[in-house]
Amino acid sequence: MxxxxxxxxxxxxxxxxxxxxxxxxxxxxxxxxxxxxxxxxxxxxxxxxxxxxxxxxxxxxxxxxxxxxxxxxxxxxxxxxxxxxxxxxxxxxxxxxxxxxxxxxxxxxxxxxxxxxxxxxxxxxxxxLADHSYQAADDSAETNGAGALGRLLTAPRFKQSLTKRQQTHLANCEECRHSRPHTPRSGSQTPLLTGARARLERSGTSDLATLSTLESITAVGSSSSIDFAGHAWRATYSIGGMTCTSCVRSIEDELKRRPSVAKVVVNLVNNSAIVDVTEKDEAQVLVQVIEDIGYDVSLEEVVPIDQKSIGTKEGSDAVKEPSQWRATLAIGGMTCASCSNAITAELNKLDWISNVAVNLVSNSATVDFTVAGKENDTAEAIEDMGYEATVDSVVAYEAEPEHEGAQERRVQILVEGAYCKHCPDRLVHSLAAFKPNLEIISAPTVENPKMQIAYVPNTPYLTIRRILAAIEAADPSFRPSIYHPPTIEERSKAVVARHQRQLLRRVYLSLVIAIPTFIIGIVYMNLVSDDDPWKHYLMKPWVSGINRAQIVLFILATPVYFFATDVFHVRAIKELKNLWRRGSRTPILRRFYKFGSMNLLISLGTTIAYVSSICQLVAAGIEKPDFVEDTHFYFDSVVFLTLFLLLGRLIEAYSKAKTGDAVEMLGKLRPSTAILVEKDSLGNTIDSTVKVEMIEFGDIVRVQHGASPVADGVIVQGESSFDESSLTGESRLIRKKVGDDLFAGTVNKDAAVLMRVTGAAGRSMLDQIVQIVREGQTKRAPMERVADMLTAYFVPIITLIAILTWATWTILGLAGVLPESYLDATSGWVAFALQFAIAVFVVACPCGLGLAAPTAIFVGGGLAAKHGILAKGGGEAFEKASKIDLVVFDKTGTLTVGGEPKITDALTYPGSTQEAASQEDTELLFAALKAVEENSSHPIAKAIVSYCKSRTEQLASVDNLQEIPGRGMKAICRGQSFDASFDIIVGNESLMSDNHVAMSESTAAQLETWKREAKSVALVATKPISKDTAPWTLAAALSIADPIRPEAVAIVEALRERGTSVWMLSGDNLVTAKAVASQVGIDPNNVLAEVLPSQKAEKIYYLQSTMKAHSGSREHTMKRATVAMVGDGINDSPALTRADVGIAIGSGSDVAISSADFVLVSSDLRAVVTLLELSRTVFRRIRLNFAWAIVYNVLALPVAAGCFYPFTTSSGQHIRLDPVWAALAMALSSISVVLSSLALRIRIPWIGFQDGKIGS
The missing domain is CATH 3.30.70.100 (Alpha-Beta Plaits)
Incomplete structure (x- = not known):
């Protein structure tokens, strides 16, 4: 990950x-x-x-x-x-x-x-390392007969003959026929091999052909003709019969006693073991060792650890220390090429840096260094130059050769049809033609016919399609395909499905037994007339005063207790065993007040009910009374308790899985096939449908109407409209033409287009979004710590309450305080009190407390992604966003369009005075101005360049280009002759003032007029290059209009109506900034203007220090305001980091670069209001969930403990909570919390989240 x-x-x-x-x-x-x-x-x-x-x-x-x-x-x-x-x-x-x-x-x-x-x-x-407790057999922690029963019921039928493809291969390969050992009889096949086949048949994988090979050529495939004496060998075994971690540990302990065994790893996931031995013959000996301790085993593979195949990297099995680290930094303050060049030159002087790439457009830098932990020193070196630098990410990597455009691709290829020991060599040799542009990372073997390769795609000469075709051409029996290891979501989904199957089987068992239990324990005992002969037969005392009904209920409850409630018992036992294990660092005192989980409460409740009933049976057998009251037994309660608890767990598991499907839903946006466009030998265009993994960098793909691009790319032919709502949340169609970018996950709503793939596999915008959503899900909200604290002490408190409940009722009864009418004819106070204790154990539920926050946050994260909002900060960011008091907007590119500002007015004075000049001088000035601004990526610079191009075609060159942070640029302009050369400065009024540039009253008045019109001002001054002491003279004044975003006014108004203060932060002059603020509805007193890039974070800190939190119209003077900053994600990186909540807007395909808490994929400001409303809605729901969970426990516990038992209803019944109904209430409490969170998806006011269409 x-x-x-x-x-x-x-x-x-x-x-x-x-x-x-x-x-x-x-x-x-x-x-x-x-x-x-x-x-x-x-x-x-x-x-x-x-x-x-x-x-x-x-x-x-x-x-x-x-x-x-x-x-x-x-x-x-x-x-x-x-x-x-x-x-x-x-x-x-x-x-x-x-x-x-x-x-x-x-x-x-x-x-x-x-x-x-x-x-x-x-x-x-x-x-x-993956858990030795995980079971591919779909059942965990079953040390009793349930596991064996499940395996008996699901035992597969084994195939014992060779597959048709293998027979064809053996018929055509003489050497294989000669080397093939005698085929064993069907009954002599090793038990484990058949078990391995059965698992593959159940999973539906395509490895069956490979596994069939092992049934006939195990002795051939597991050996090598090369002598590796003195080296270590790695043996792979398939092991059958493992059911739990104790099995794993017993096998590991037994193997580790062997002196020749260096390392043992037993994996319960795939019923296998990997053992490193110093002697090759020892691998076969270990088969007998494992069989002797009661497990089925088969030796699948023995390979030397340091084996060097053709093209295989040496020592690929060893753990390697990363040779380099790559840091990504966000840099603020760069405005031209001289900035990036200066940073590059300075960083290259540092000893630990091997490569520097500074991107002026994205205001970021990628730095490779050879010494760990130097990312902060690198950032400080940049700051010492006068720029803002923030470390965004650091990853370890192996140095790779640089490639332009395409990036290295690593692929695992699974080859079916490799049946003999010569096949792996043929597979390796089939790729020899692609060397040295292709490297084989790991070579295939007969037992494991997977090979990993690395190459840099070069369409059409070196592609995965050509590689697979070369493998197929090497042998007709080879069938290569790309192998995809399961992702964390796929593994998690498998674990959830396994858990659901566990619960479902136990629910089936409980439900089947609950039907006769209900008929006997409820219908016949309470509803059927006493004259009924069957009731008389069942209720008549049979043995020691015990009637037949209770004997039947005992028989029915026993399998439920041992085979349905076992999941709770085993987990509870493990918890206690781990708590009291030898060597535990938990203090003795803490073990008594901080232990257990919900499993322990359920296990105690059912165990007390079952064991107490058994004790009553034993007591009756000893005392032999004439009649035993049915109220002494809880066998029917055990059945119904278990049924309701398991049903609750099952519904909760299904519901909980629905809350976290945001990543899965995003992943489904990827198409499975693509239409590849190629040319044949005659130059004709051919369309072919291929799988997505067959597409490479540079391929031409046809995107038809209603289809999605398979990867990020650029349109090379055609024009169409695309729906990008799945990524940006904007429902409007975006028109795309030749040269425009396309993104995976969007939908073509018009004519078909041709696209060239530019996104590497796994690096598309959709992949970045999936990664961000996945990261955000791992970050918990501070509110969840409250639930952690409560649930940590919940079980001990409930246990204490249950014990006190039983003791209190028993003591009061034996002391004669309670009336005898509470008891049945033969009932005792101990049994009477026990029913209240059982109800307390069962009714208490910490699950609602623990699920209140994470389920709501997961649903909120999915809703945010649906609206084009990526929650990088996870639950913590959501919680802070729900408490926002003040929102600060950057001006350029946030409140204004920013992308395409226009020059609306221009005054030129290229001579020595601010008067009209010749056409030649004017064109030379514009040529120089264009040459200077072409080195800057600032939007205003682009507008100036565009304007100058429309005014002159003359060319000029510039030298000694210097960037003056927060003010402008300075350079030497060289024209066609020495006389035409001059110094030039371009920037704001502060730069002109620093250089003592004189300005006439009329010019100053014109500038003030532009500012009041919300236009930015750029000034140009020059002086002769031969006269160092000559004064600077104003040469031009330009006004730049940056249109206000159409939704900005409505968004500011919506925020103010919600009681949120709105501020604006700008580097522009105060007059222009206030004019823009007045246009969008921001109070002029809430404008921070003329702020340098390095000062933006300081201004955010100033607002945090001085502004107070608001709740509606009331001000809390003791608590500071929670500040959100809305900026472009890169230029404003320091300010976004300083703010309580950083919101990066319009980051486009660079959604993973920003250091903000939230990233808005689109540039629509309406998403800001959506984010704040969603955050408030989510945390209102969390508080509701918490309140319900707490109120439930506070009300249910007294009722279960019998506090209201002395009171009676109108029908004369005592107010109490039977253990069976307590179990149902407990199940419904956690289910209701999950359903409450899921209800956020319903677009109904006061129930779910309803996005208001503000400014649309």
Missing amino acids: DTDPLLPRKKAPTRRAGVHADSAAQYGTVAGQATDDKRVTTSFLLGNLHCPSCVSSIQEALGDACGRDIVWISPNVVTSVVTVEHRDTGPAVAHVIATMAKSLEAAGFEVCSVTTTSAAVDSLDLDN
Whole structure:
């Protein structure tokens, strides 16, 4: 997973530096230390993170294991992903990640997938960290007979004959026929091999042909003719019969006792093991070792670890330290080429920098350096030159050769039909013609016919299509295809589906048993007449006073307790076992007041009901009474409790999955096929439909009406209108012509066009949006910490209340305080009190508290993405945006259009006085002005260049170009002769004043008139180059009009109506800035003008320090205002970072570059109001969810504990909550919270989020 870590600055720490200060202090990492160290983000996908009370267990487990290295921890109960940011300890980071994974497993969690941003972790080792608790057999934590029962019921039928393709290959390959061993009888096939085949058949993968090979040529494929004596070997095994982590540990422990075994990794995900041994023969010996401890095993592959195949990188299995780091910085203050050149030259002087690329257009720089942790020093070097610099991202990478345009592409190719030991060599040799432009990263084997290649696409000569065609041409039996490893969303979806199947099977079991339980326990016992013969038969005492009905209910409840409620029991046992394990760092006292989860409460409730009923049976068998009252037994309660609890969990699982589908929905915008346009040998155009992964950089693709571009690209033929609402949130169609950019995820609504692909695979705008939404989902809101604190102590409190409830009722009953009418004829006070304790255990629900915030934030993030708003800051940014008191708009490009300003008026004085001059002098002036401004990317500079081109065709050159920050530019203009050369300065009035440029009253009056018309002013002055002491004289005055955005007035009015103060920040002169403010409706007193780029962050800090928070019209003098800054995302980067909420508007395809909390894909200001309204709506819903969860527990617990039992209804019934109905109430409480969050998607006032069409 690619992340975009924001590293706090040492010199001027931003608000982000303290976001996780509390968690950093908790794990022993001070803020300063975390700042200086390079950070790594690692994500663990847990298969059984279903209850919010698990969050504190996760934090404690990771804190105890790796507290010194961890900066912050963010568990997410919606996605079941735990994101950990920790220090990069170099090569030791793999050990840190492994330790964290093992600590999570020890705490009873199933680690199904591990991803990290560290380049120092080998992908194979990372995959092997995936949880040993994860089960591909769809059942976890089943150490009882349920697991065996499930495997019996789902046992597949095995195929034992060779496939037709393999037979064809053997018939055509003489060497394979000679080397092929005798085919074993059908009954002699290894159990594990058939198990592996069965798993593949169930999954529907295309590896069956490869697996069939192993059934006949296992002895051939797993050996090598090359002698690697003295080297380590890596053996891969398939293992059958593993059901839980104890199986994994027993296998690992047994293998580690062997002296020749160097490393063991057993993976429950794919029922396999990878073992490094020092002797090749030991690999076969280990088969017997594993079989001796009771598991089915088959040796799949043995390869030397340091094997060097043709074109294979040496030591690819070793963990490597990154050789270089690449930092992306946002730079403010650059206005011309001299700025970028100066920065490039200065940075190249630094020893640790190997490459510098400064982009004047995007106001950013990409710097490669060879020493870790130098990104802040690089930023300080830029600041020392007078520019603003903010580190946006730092990633580790291996230095690669530079390529212009296309970027290197790495692809994994799966080849079906590789049946013999000679096939891998033929596969490698089939690509020899593409060398040296293609590199084989990992070579295929018979057992694992996947090969990874790296190349730089060069259409049409070197493409993935030609590569696959070359492989097919090498052998008719080869069928290559691109292999896609599962993404984190796919893995998560598989884990969720597995969990849902777990619950569904148990719901089926409970439901089937609940039907006869209802008939016997409810209908016959309470509703059927006493004269009914069947009721008489069931209710008549049979053995020791116990009637037949209770015996039947005991038989029915037993499988439910052991095979349906087992998920709660096993998880609760693991929690307690981990808490009290030897070596635990949890203080003894804390173990009594901070333990358990919802699983423990459910397990205790059902266990007490079942065990107490069993005790009553035993007691009756000993005492042999004539009659035992039915109220002494809770067997029917066990069944109904379990049914309602599992139903609640199942509905909650389905609903919760719906709240986090934003990434999945965005991913569905990608088409699966594309129409490739090529020319044949005669020059005729040919259209062919290919899969998307076959498209390369530079390909020509036809985008038909109603279709989406397969990747980002540029139109090369045709003109059409595109719907970009899926990315920008704007419903209007955008007209596109030749040369315009197209983005993946948009829809063609008009005629077909031809597009040249310019976006590399995985780097399109849609991919960036998906990545940002994914990153935002890992960042939790501060409000969630309240839920964490409450749920951490919830279980101990409920346990104490349940014990006190039972003790109180028992003592009061035995002491004679309670009336005997409360009891049945043969009932006792102990059993009477027990029903209240069970109800307390079952009715309490911390799930609602834990799900209140994350589910609403996930739904809000999806709604934001639908409106073209990307929440990079996640839940924290949403929470702050809901409390915005003051919004600051940048003027140019935000309140104004900015992209195409126009010169509306021009006064020229090219002579020595401000009077009319010759046409020749005027053209020379415009030529010089054009030459100077062509070196700047500022919108006003572009307008000046465009105007000068319309006034003259004369050319001039400039030397000694200098940029004066916040004021303008200075240069020497050289004309056709020496006399035509002069010094020139271009800029604002401050620059003219600094150089003592004289100005007539009429000119000054004209400038004031332009300013009052909301026009910006640019002035030009010159002086002879031969006279250093000569004064500067005004040569030209230009007025620039930047149109106001059409929606700006309505947006400012809407914000003011909501009680939000609106300010404007501008580098323009005060008169012009106030004129623009008056046009859009901003109070002139709320204008900060003539602000240099380096001062914008200071002005934001000034507003934060001086302005007070508002709530409607009342001012809170004790709390400062929450300030939002709306800017262009790059030029305003320091100010966006300084603000409480940074909103980057109109960032286009560079959505991942900005350091803002929110990125608006479009440039429509209406999205700002949508964002603020959505944030307020989301957090109103969070508060509603919290209130409901708290009120539910506060009201339900007293009722369950029997506080209202002395009171009776009109029918004479005591007010109480039966344990069965308590279970139903508990299930509905968490479901209602999830449904409440999902209701945000409903466009109904007061129920969901309704986007008001402001300014449309």
